Every structure is written in C-alpha cells, then in structure tokens.
Amino acid sequence: MSTVLSRATARMVPLQIDGDELQVPEGSTILQACRGRGLDTPTLCYLETLTPVNVCRVCVVEVEGSRVLVPACSRKVEPGMKVKTDSERVRHSRRMVLEFLASSVDLSLTGPAVKGWMDQYGVQPERYGPAAATQAGERDRAHAGHHHPPDPSHAATVRQPVKIDNELYVRDYSKCILCFKCVEACGADAQNTFAITVAGRGFDARISTEFAVGLPQSACVYCGNCIGVCPTGALMFKSEYDMRQAATWDESRQQVTSTICGYCGVGCTLDLHVQDNTIVKVTSPLDHDVTRGHLCIKGRFGFQFVQNREPDSGRPRNPRP
Amino acid sequence: MDIKVAGPPASAEEMAAVDELLGPAQSGWQGGTQSPRDQRVAFGGRSARSQRHLLLPALHAIQDRIGWISEGALGYLCARLTIPPADAYGVASGYALLSLEPRPPLTVHVCDDIACLGSGAERLGRELEQRLGPEGKPARPSSGSATWLRGPCLGLCDRAPAALVQQAGVPSRRFETGLAPVSSDEIVALVEGRLSRLEGPQSIPQAGDPGLRLLRRIGVVDPEDLDSYRAAGGYSALRRAFELEPDGVIREVTDSKLLGRGGAAFPTGRKWEAVAKSTVRPRYLVCNADESEPGTFKDRVVMEADPFAVVEAMTIAGYAAGCEKGYLYVRGEYPLARRRIEHAIRQATDRGLLGLDILGRGVSFDIEVRRGGGAYICGEETALFNSIEGKRGEPRNKPPFPVQSGLFGKPTLVNNVETLINILDIVVDGGRAFAATGTADSTGTRLFCLSGAVRRPGLYEVPMGTTLRQLIDLAGGFRGKLQALLLGGAAGNFVTEAQFDLPLTFEATRAAGVTLGSGVVMAFDESVDLQAIVLRIARFFRDESCGQCVPCRVGTVRQEEALIRLVSGRVIGSRERETALLADVNQAMRDASICGLGQTAGSAVESAIRLGLFQPNGGSRR
Numbered sequence: 001m002s003t004v005l006s007r008a009t010a011r012m013v014p015l016q017i018d019g020d021e022l023q024v025p026e027g028s029t030i031l032q033a034c035r036g037r038g039l040d041t042p043t044l045c046y047l048e049t050l051t052p053v054n055v056c057r058v059c060v061v062e063v064e065g066s067r068v069l070v071p072a073c074s075r076k077v078e079p080g081m082k083v084k085t086d087s088e089r090v091r092h093s094r095r096m097v098l099e100f101l102a103s104s105v106d107l108s109l110t111g112p113a114v115k116g117w118m119d120q121y122g123v124q125p126e127r128y129g130p131a132a133a134t135q136a137g138e139r140d141r142a143h144a145g146h147h148h149p150p151d152p153s154h155a156a157t158v159r160q161p162v163k164i165d166n167e168l169y170v171r172d173y174s175k176c177i178l179c180f181k182c183v184e185a186c187g188a189d190a191q192n193t194f195a196i197t198v199a200g201r202g203f204d205a206r207i208s209t210e211f212a213v214g215l216p217q218s219a220c221v222y223c224g225n226c227i228g229v230c231p232t233g234a235l236m237f238k239s240e241y242d243m244r245q246a247a248t249w250d251e252s253r254q255q256v257t258s259t260i261c262g263y264c265g266v267g268c269t270l271d272l273h274v275q276d277n278t279i280v281k282v283t284s285p286l287d288h289d290v291t292r293g294h295l296c297i298k299g300r301f302g303f304q305f306v307q308n309r310e311p312d313s314g315r316p317r318n319p320r321p
Numbered sequence: 322m323d324i325k326v327a328g329p330p331a332s333a334e335e336m337a338a339v340d341e342l343l344g345p346a347q348s349g350w351q352g353g354t355q356s357p358r359d360q361r362v363a364f365g366g367r368s369a370r371s372q373r374h375l376l377l378p379a380l381h382a383i384q385d386r387i388g389w390i391s392e393g394a395l396g397y398l399c400a401r402l403t404i405p406p407a408d409a410y411g412v413a414s415g416y417a418l419l420s421l422e423p424r425p426p427l428t429v430h431v432c433d434d435i436a437c438l439g440s441g442a443e444r445l446g447r448e449l450e451q452r453l454g455p456e457g458k459p460a461r462p463s464s465g466s467a468t469w470l471r472g473p474c475l476g477l478c479d480r481a482p483a484a485l486v487q488q489a490g491v492p493s494r495r496f497e498t499g500l501a502p503v504s505s506d507e508i509v510a511l512v513e514g515r516l517s518r519l520e521g522p523q524s525i526p527q528a529g530d531p532g533l534r535l536l537r538r539i540g541v542v543d544p545e546d547l548d549s550y551r552a553a554g555g556y557s558a559l560r561r562a563f564e565l566e567p568d569g570v571i572r573e574v575t576d577s578k579l580l581g582r583g584g585a586a587f588p589t590g591r592k593w594e595a596v597a598k599s600t601v602r603p604r605y606l607v608c609n610a611d612e613s614e615p616g617t618f619k620d621r622v623v624m625e626a627d628p629f630a631v632v633e634a635m636t637i638a639g640y641a642a643g644c645e646k647g648y649l650y651v652r653g654e655y656p657l658a659r660r661r662i663e664h665a666i667r668q669a670t671d672r673g674l675l676g677l678d679i680l681g682r683g684v685s686f687d688i689e690v691r692r693g694g695g696a697y698i699c700g701e702e703t704a705l706f707n708s709i710e711g712k713r714g715e716p717r718n719k720p721p722f723p724v725q726s727g728l729f730g731k732p733t734l735v736n737n738v739e740t741l742i743n744i745l746d747i748v749v750d751g752g753r754a755f756a757a758t759g760t761a762d763s764t765g766t767r768l769f770c771l772s773g774a775v776r777r778p779g780l781y782e783v784p785m786g787t788t789l790r791q792l793i794d795l796a797g798g799f800r801g802k803l804q805a806l807l808l809g810g811a812a813g814n815f816v817t818e819a820q821f822d823l824p825l826t827f828e829a830t831r832a833a834g835v836t837l838g839s840g841v842v843m844a845f846d847e848s849v850d851l852q853a854i855v856l857r858i859a860r861f862f863r864d865e866s867c868g869q870c871v872p873c874r875v876g877t878v879r880q881e882e883a884l885i886r887l888v889s890g891r892v893i894g895s896r897e898r899e900t901a902l903l904a905d906v907n908q909a910m911r912d913a914s915i916c917g918l919g920q921t922a923g924s925a926v927e928s929a930i931r932l933g934l935f936q937p938n939g940g941s942r943r
Contacts, residue, residue: 054718055870057913068920069912074718089912093872096909100875127902128879129893145417145473145695145864152885156878178868195325197411198713198868201696203878205868208414210328210406211392211421219325219405 015081030061030072030083039085042094042117044101045179046073047229049292050189053180058097058117062087069093095121103128104157104203106175109233128155139173140212142204156203162241165214168222168301170241171207175234178205182226182235190294195219196226224300228283228293237281250275261299266290268299279303324399326352326406331397338386339398341492342379352400369403374729376404376711380413381653381692388426388489390419404711415713415867416694417472418487418653425459426489427467429508430654434615435811435857436478436772439849440502445482446471448505453512460512467512473697473861474615475654477501478772478843479524479779484508485654497656524779525622526796534758534766535742536782539626544661547668550629556674558745562637563682565748570641571597574744576752578764583609583700583737584812584838584917586827592734595724596642599732606639606647607709607728607735610662611693611700613652614810615861616841619768620738622780624651624658627742628665632688634741636675637748639686642734646687650705653693663690697865701916702735703727704867715869716916739768739840759785763826767840774800774846783825790821792842801846805932809838811858812921814928835928852888855929859884862922873919876910880923887935900930 010025017033024033029052034041045056054071061072064082069089084090098118101107102125107114117123132154139160150156163171178198186196195218199208209218227235236244243249254275261268268291273281282300286293309316331339331352340346346353350364379402383394390413399406413419418430431449433442446456449469453460460467477483483501488494500507527533528540543549550556562570575590596604608631612620624631635647651659666688669675677685691709693699699708703717706728727733743765747755756764763785769792772778776797783792789808793799805815814835816823823833830837845851859881868874883903886892892899907923914920929935 054915057870057872057915060913068914071718075720089908092905093909093913096876096905097871097913100871100879100909104875104878127893127898128882141422143417143420143422144415146470147860147864150878150882150885152882152889153891155882177871178874194405194408197405197407199411199414200868201415201417201698202863202866202868203874205874208407208410210395210410213328213392217327219327219407 013077013079015077015079015083017083018085024077026077028077030063030070030075030077030081031059033077033083034061034072034085041072041085042098042113043073044114044177044231045181047181047231047286049286049294050181050184050229053184056097056101056177056179058094060090060093060097061085062090091121095123098123099125099127101177103131103155105177105232106157106159106172107177107232109175110177110231125155130154131157131159134159134161134174139200139204139206140208142200142206144201144204147202147204158203158206163214164238164241166216166222167238168297169224169227169238170236171215172234172236172241173206175232176207177232177234178207179231181229181231182207185225185229185294186220190225190292191221191223193219193221193223195221222297222301223295224297225294227300228295239280243275243280249280254280261295263296263298263302268295270295270299272303278307324403324405326396326400328392328396328406331391331393335383335387335391335394336397338383338394339379339401341386342382343375343401346401350400351403352397365403372402373404373711374709375402376409376412377416377691377694377708380409380416380419381694384419385487385489385495386491388420388428389424390421391423395421402711412711412713416653416696417864418693418695425463425466425468427463427512428487428489429467429469429511430472430475430485430487431456431469431503431508432473432475432477432481432483432485433471433857434474434861435807435854436474436616436843437482438854438857439773439843439845440481442482443853445503445505449508452505452509462509463512469508469512472695473864474613474617475499475501476612476618476621476652478616478618478770481772485656486511499654499657524777525626526777526779527781533782534746535623535739535768536627536780538630539622542627542629544626544628545664547629547665547672547674550627554749555629556633558748559633559636559640559674559680561748562640563680563684567597567641567643570637570748573747573752574641577743577747577755578752578762579740579743579747579755580763580827581737582739582743582767582840584614584836586837589736589740589743592724592736593638593642596644596732596734599724601732603645603731604643605728605731605733606635606642606644607702607705607723607733608635608647608649608741609700609702609705609735609737610649610651610655610658611705612738612839613654613693613697613700613865614812614839614841615858616770616772616807616810616843617839618770619780619840621655621658623738623742623768624655624662628658628661629669630742630745631662631738632665632669632675634744635688636669636679636686637744638734638736638741640679640684644734645685646689648689648691648709648728650691650693650699650709652700653695659690659692666690696867697861698867698916698918701918704916705735706733713867715867716918718915760824760826760828762828767825767837769825769840769842771796771842771844773844774803774849775842775844776800785826786824788822788824789816789842792825793821793844799844799846801848804845804847804849805851805929805934806845807841807843807854807925809836810841811861811925812836812917813838813841814924815932815934816928817932836924851929851934855926855934856881856884856888858925862918866918866922870913870915870919872909872913873915873922876906876914876919877922879906880910880926884926884935896935900935903927903930 349355480501
C-alpha cells in the first residue's frame with residue numbers, strides 16, 4: 001500500500017529510452033524504467049532485495065553525453081536523459097561480459113535466462129582457448145599484485161576444488177561470478193554476520209573467510225541467506241549437492257510446498273522443495289514481506305525432524321514411542 | 322556489532338605493534354586483560370565502529386614491526402577496532418605490500434616494471450635468483466632474515482633499476498628506503514647485513530633555471546627546514562589567500578583555467594567552487610599523492626624536495642573550499658616523501674601554520690598523512706576514499722561525484738600534488754597572470770617525467786604547448802636509436818617520431834588520440850625488447866585490477882593471454898583473429914569498466930599493435 005501511494009505522489013521524470021518518450025517516478029533506476037517498459041535487460045549481480053553493486057556490467061546501457069556506458073541497475077534516471085539499450089556498443093559490452101564469465105566460470109547451473117542472453121548476444125567463450133585445469137588451493141593463497149605467468153594455450157579459469165567443511169552447505173567457487181550478493185546478504189543487507197568478504201585482487205579476487213578458514217572456524221551462523229541469493233549454484237545445500245553427485249537430483253520430480261515456519265513467532269514463509277516425499281531444500285520467496293527471501297538456520301536447515309524414519313520400515317519415526 | 326575472533330591469540334610482539342599505534346586496550350572485549358568492570362560496562366556501538374578508518378594504519382603497524390600479518394595479529398586488531406576478521410582480511414589481502422603469509426623481516430622489492438625493464442631489471446632479477454635464490458623465499462645467505470620480490474614501478478624511474486627496502490622491527494631497528502640505481506652486489510650486501518647507503522640524489526636537470534615555477538625551490542630550499550622555505554618566499558601565498566578570502570581565492574583559481582594534473586584534466590576552479598558551495602559539514606580535502614602510474618615520479622620529487630609547498634597549498638585549498646580536515650594519501654612505496662611531508666606538517670603545526678587558529682585568523686585546518694599499501698587502484702579517487710575509510714580499495718560508481726559525496730560520504734575536494742602546488746603562484750600572482758603561460762586552453766606549466774633512453778633522464782618543467790621534440794632536446798636527445806616512445810604512462814599510448822611536433826597540451830593530445838596522462842615520457846632504444854615491455858604493461862593491469870567489475874577483472878587476463886600467444890606465435894586461428902580479439906576485449910574494458918583503470922587498461926597495448934610492434938618480425942630486435 002505504501003509503495004503505491006508514494007508512486008502516485010512522486011514527481012515524474014521525463015526521459016527517452018530507445019527513442020520513446022516516457023515518464024517514470026523520480027528516484028527510479030534506468031533498469032526499473034526499462035523493465036517497466038518490458039525491455040529485457042540482462043542482470044547478474046542485481047537483486048531487488050540487495051543494494052546494487054553494479055559490478056557485473058551486463059546491464060550497461062548507453063546514455064547520451066556519457067563517455068562510457070552506464071550500469072542500468074544503479075544509475076538513477078535524470079530529466080531529459082536519452083538512453084539506448086540496444087546500440088552496437090551496448091550489445092558488444094554485454095556479449096563480452098557474458099563471454100568473459102562463460103570462459104572463466106562454470107555457468108552450468110546459472111539458469112535458463114543466462115543461456116538465453118548468451119544466445120541472444122552471440123557469446124563464444126571457446127575463442128579464448130580451452131579452459132585451464134583446476135589448481136588446488138592456489139586461489140586462496142594468491143598474493144595481491146603477483147600472478148604466475150599464464151599458460152597462453154589455455155584460458156585461465158577460477159576452477160578449484162569444492163569446499164565441503166560442514167553438513168549444511170557446500171561452496172563450489174568454480175561457479176562463482178563474484179556478484180557480491182552473498183557478501184551483501186551475510187553483511188549489512190540482511191544478516192549482519194560479516195563472515196565472508198571479497199579477498200584478494202583482480203582475477204584472484206575471491207569470496208573468503210578470514211585466512212580462508214573453514215566455515216566452522218569462521219563467524220558463519222549457517223542462516224543460508226548466501227545460498228538464497230547465489231545466482232550460479234556456487235553455494236548449495238549439502239543435500240542438493242549430494243543428490244547431484246549421486247545423479248538423483250531431479251527438479252521435474254520436485255514439488256514446492258509453502259508453509260509457515262513453526263520455530264518462533266515471526267512467521268516466515270518457507271518453501272519446502274520436496275522430492276520423493278523428502279525435503280531436499282528450503283527457500284523463502286524474495287517478495288515476501290516478512291523474510292524478503294532470508295531465513296535463519298532453523299527455518300533453512302532445521303527440517304530433518306519431520307522426516308526421520310524407522311531404519312527397518314522406512315515409516316516416519318514416532319517422536320514419542 | 323558482534324565480532325567473532327576465533328583464531329589463535331596474538332603474540333606479545335604483535336599486540337605491542339598494534340598498541341604502539343592505538344594505545345593499550347581499554348577492556349577485555351578489545352583483546353586486553355579481562356576485568357570485573359568489563360561485565361558492567363557496554364562497549365561497542367557507533368563509537369567502536371567508527372574506528373574502521375584506522376584499519377590500514379594498524380595493518381601497516383603490524384607489517385612494520387613483524388614483517389607480516391598473522392591470523393592472531395589480525396584477530397587482535399579486529400577486537401581492538403571492532404572490525405569483523407573477514408572484512409579486515411579482505412582489505413589486507415588487496416594490498417601488495419602487506420603479507421598474510423610468513424615473511425622474513427627484511428624484504429627487498431625489486432622493480433621489474435617498464436622503465437626498469439629497459440634498464441637492466443631483467444638481468445638484475447636473474448642475478449638475484451642465482452645469488453639469493455628464488456623470489457619470495459628466504460634469501461640463501463640471510464639464514465631466514467631476508468627475502469626479495471619482484472614488483473611494479475617504484476617511481477624511481479629516472480635512476481632505474483630500482484629497489485625498495487623494508488626492514489621490519491621495533492622502531493629503532495626498522496627502516497624503509499628506495500635504492501636507485503641498484504645492483505645485485507648492493508642487494509646481496511644488504512641481505513648479508515652490510516648496508517652501504519640510503520636514498521639517492523634527485524634528478525632535476527633543470528635545477529637553478531630561473532624560468533622554473535613549480536620546481537624553482539627544488540635544490541634551493543632545505544626540505545626539512547621551514548625557515549629555509551619561508552626565506553624562498555614560502556607562506557606568502559597563504560597570507561595572500563587570507564587577504565583574498567575564500568571567494569577571492571576560488572575566483573583566481575577559476576581565472577587561471579588550471580586543469581587537474583592527475584589525468585582527467587577537470588577544471589580545478591569548478592571543483593573548488595562545488596565543494597565551497599556545499600552546505601554539508603564536515604567537508605574534506607584529499608591530496609592524492611598515490612602516483613603509481615609506471616614511469617611517474619613527479620609527485621615524489623616534489624614531496625621529497627619541497628614538502629612545505631604541498632602543505633601550504635593544501636592549507637590554501639582547505640581554507641578556500643571550507644574543508645575542516647585534509648588527508649594526504651601517499652603511496653606506500655615512497656618512504657622518504659612520507660617522512661618529509663610528515664616532518665613538514667609537524668613543523669608547520671608547531672609554528673601555527675596548521676591546526677587551530679592559523680596565523681591568528683581564526684581558521685582551523687589539519688592534515689593527516691595516510692600511507693598506501695601497494696595498490697595502483699587506490700590512485701583512483703573513490704578507491705582512495707575507500708582505502709582511507711578502511712574498506713577495500715575498490716572504486717565507487719560515479720555519480721555521485723566526490724564534490725557531492727566523497728570521503729566518509731561527505732563533500733570532498735580531491736586534487737593531485739602537482740595540481741595543488743600550482744595554486745601557490747596562482748594566489749600570489751593572480752589567475753590571469755598564471756594563464757598567460759601555456760596555451761589558451763591549457764594554462765601554466767607541466768611536469769614531465771623523462772626516463773629510459775634519453776641522455777638526461779629526470780623531472781622537467783615546461784610551459785604547456787611545448788612540443789615533445791623540444792622536451793626531448795631539453796633532456797639532451799635520445800641515447801642510441803629510438804625504437805618507440807611511451808607517452809602518458811601504462812595507461813597512455815606509444816607514439817612515433819611522426820608525432821614529435823605535437824604540442825603537449827590537453828586539447829592537442831586529445832585531438833591526436835593520445836594523452837598526457839601523468840606526464841610520463843619514456844623512451845626505448847633498439848636494445849630493448851618492446852614486446853616484453855608491452856607484455857609487462859598487460860601483466861601490470863592484470864595485477865593491479867581490483868577485481869570488482871567483470872570487464873577489467875577478466876579482460877586484463879584475456880588481454881595478457883592473447884598478447885603472449887602473439888609473441889610466442891602459438892596463436893589460436895590466425896594473428897588477425899588474435900588482434901581482433903584484443904580489440905574486442907579493449908572495447909569492452911573501455912566502455913563498461915567502472916573506473917579509469919579498466920577503461921585505459923588496453924590503450925597502450927592497442928597503440929603498440931597499431932604501430933606494428935606485434936608483427937611476426939617486428940618489435941623485438943634483440
């Protein structure tokens with residue numbers, strides 16, 4: 001209700017997008033203006049519930065009078081702004097950003113929208129050469145301002161072993177595009193735990209705890225909000241990871257059941273992802289008033305008690321025999 | 322904020338290092354001794370969190386004392402400053418001069434950047450590998466007390482090859498110094514504890530020339546004596562500024578048509594006016610002395626030889642724009658410049674030229690020196706703000722611009738050292754008189770850093786509009802036969818003899834598609850492997866990218882890979898395909914990167930390709 005009211009009373013800003021005149025509320029971003037017109041604008045590091053960091057640069061647009069392209073996700077509209085969302089320069093940068101990521105990061109779980117944009121912009125990640133091999137532990141120890149001479153016959157990648165150091169979730173940073181979302185969710189945008197950060201510099205920049213210690217030694221409270229915002233599958237429930245390793249993960253056989261978390265009085269909505277009558281993952285809707293997609297350790301991971309079974313019969317175990 | 326510090330405890334030495342900067346811990350919550358009082362008093366909140374800006378100074382304190390930063394040391398520091406350990410680790414791991422792995426207390430950083438590479442740095446590195454062992458490992462003759470590392474430009478290019486020596490320890494033991502020109506004999510002697518000399522002479526070939534403006538006091542005044550500076554006319558500009566009052570000073574600066582010398586060439590008067598008009602308080606002045614552009618040493622020479630001029634100019638800027646406090650951010654590789662500036666600030670404060678009630682005028686202004694940690698990116702103004710604030714040195718998206726929201730989110734006037742020292746003459750002689758030098762659109766004089774294959778390398782001052790040829794003649798012409806000339810630094814362009822009559826002004830260079838950049842003029846004769854120079858530039862940008870945005874983070878990697886393929890002949894497809902790929906990469910970096918580093922990371926490479934340095938038989942003649 002409040003959103004509707006403020007929109008009605010906000011001053012309108014006139015601008016031009018791809019030659020069309022339009023008016024949007026003052027304070028809107030170019031991205032909001034574009035999406036309001038149904039213009040498909042690719043985004044990777046942007047999420048409605050987090051502060052825009054404008055680092056992936058896939059949403060860039062051309063603004064008349066600006067020497068360089070500007071990020072639509074964070075740039076506010078200004079009166080008289082002339083925006084081009086599909087110029088040659090825009091298409092080139094979007095293609096290159098997607099190509100840079102596809103050639104250095106495992107995007108296999110990044111979702112259909114990204115694959116669609118890669119086709120749309122003609123991305124050819126293979127033109128940088130075959131992907132370089134995994135380097136165990138190397139990235140965590142990289143010293144700022146120094147790198148090994150590259151092997152020019154291969155394209156450098158962020159490939160590295162999966163980090164499994166707890167029973168709740170795994171970190172597969174071979175899939176990390178460094179969108180900063182997990183750092184924001186762990187920090188001031190949601191959890192205020194500050195267990196993870198971006199460490200290192202340049203291509204060696206990485207999501208890390210202090211001195212890359214394991215999560216159990218870190219400040220992590222296992223709220224799993226980083227998993228909730230991760231767009232690439234780099235952060236994943238251990239249950240999902242194990243099933244994917246065993247090739248039993250099958251989203252077509254999964255049902256999503258909404259319920260309210262019973263642990264405390266806040267009333268967070270839980271979306272239980274259920275496969276074969278077993279909860280395999282828990283999320284919360286991004287647009288939910290209470291959670292904005294975020295949960296705590298209990299709501300996110302504390303579901304095993306509903307599905308403990310008798311080892312012999314496979315029937316649900318009676319808590320009070 | 323609830324801080325979880327779980328690592329091993331800090332050693333007594335590490336705690337002493339932090340306490341040396343911050344004073345002893347006030348409670349058990351901050352890593353000190355537990356007392357019953359701790360249980361009854363609340364700690365934390367805004368006042369605890371507001372100490373974040375002390376993070377980098379505290380990291381330096383540990384590095385200076387121990388030689389590296391351990392998990393325990395970082396944990397203690399985090400408890401002291403109420404900073405999450407992960408955050409502090411993220412900040413520390415972004416600086417090349419800080420080590421988060423055990424490192425011997427004596428470190429010799431040997432420059433292998435472009436200027437030194439053209440002056441024997443490669444041979445020096447090979448000799449050190451033979452005599453001391455591989456870089457980054459304890460040096461063989463030192464029994465674990467020393468190590469050496471290759472690194473980027475140290476700003477001693479006029480006397481290449483260069484090294485920076487850092488000895489960690491208690492205050493009486495530690496020292497830091499630049500050495501140039503340096504030989505492997507000297508470095509080995511140093512590692513074996515037989516230190517021969519400290520610091521080198523300044524290379525100001527024009528010293529004593531009455532036509533000099535910015536450099537006229539260099540070699541004339543004693544950089545450690547305020548009276549000597551005053552005897553040479555020092556502090557007359559500040560007195561004149563008080564007569565003109567802030568509006569008058571800004572009017573003169575605007576009339577002078579001075580353009581910023583840091584690279585972006587923004588009108589200085591407009592910047593000052595924007596900050597002065599702001600109603601927000603406090604406002605800050607930042608002097609950007611983080612010159613890290615390979616081949617640049619002008620600000621270092623000015624700070625080392627004429628530090629009071631920088632302090633006086635900052636005081637005038639702070640007064641005119643209404644800033645309560647000034648920060649001077651000097652790069653970590655400049656120990657002598659930092660000492661001289663700190664000394665000048667102390668003397669000026671003692672004599673009532675800084676602090677409360679300057680010269681009895683009721684004006685207050687203070688300057689604090691902040692020291693970089695080895696990160697080219699922190700020369701970008703918004704990354705510099707983040708660095709001072711104790712955050713990662715990552716540029717911010719603009720707008721908002723610093724004059725609206727800069728350091729600590731407040732209106733901030735940020736000027737480079739060279740820009741600021743121009744202010745002194747503008748205030749004393751008037752803006753119009755200043756504008757009489759140079760051309761209509763590029764007024765005044767400009768400092769140029771000449772290095773490489775010129776007969777008299779060093780820092781030169783010439784009026785704007787001087788041609789490249791005249792400048793090179795001033796330096797005695799070329800040594801040997803010229804192969805190529807780099808103008809503007811690693812973010813600049815290679816130019817050929819056909820462009821030597823180009824007047825060195827902002828407008829003429831812009832029209833010719835090149836840049837004055839930071840005033841670098843670096844000549845390479847035929848003995849130099851130019852492809853190796855271009856590869857080093859590509860390596861530099863990959864090393865110095867902050868990693869925040871995709872175009873620069875991955876683009877700098879792809880650029881280096883493609884160049885190596887071109888040099889080695891192991892191309893994918895064809896050479897044409899590789900150069901087209903480089904052009905694609907460069908365009909994306911230029912168009913879509915957040916900051917100037919990424920936007921210019923491909924410009925020198927692109928000009929090298931245009932000049933044909935990467936033809937199968939071109940470029941390398943060694």
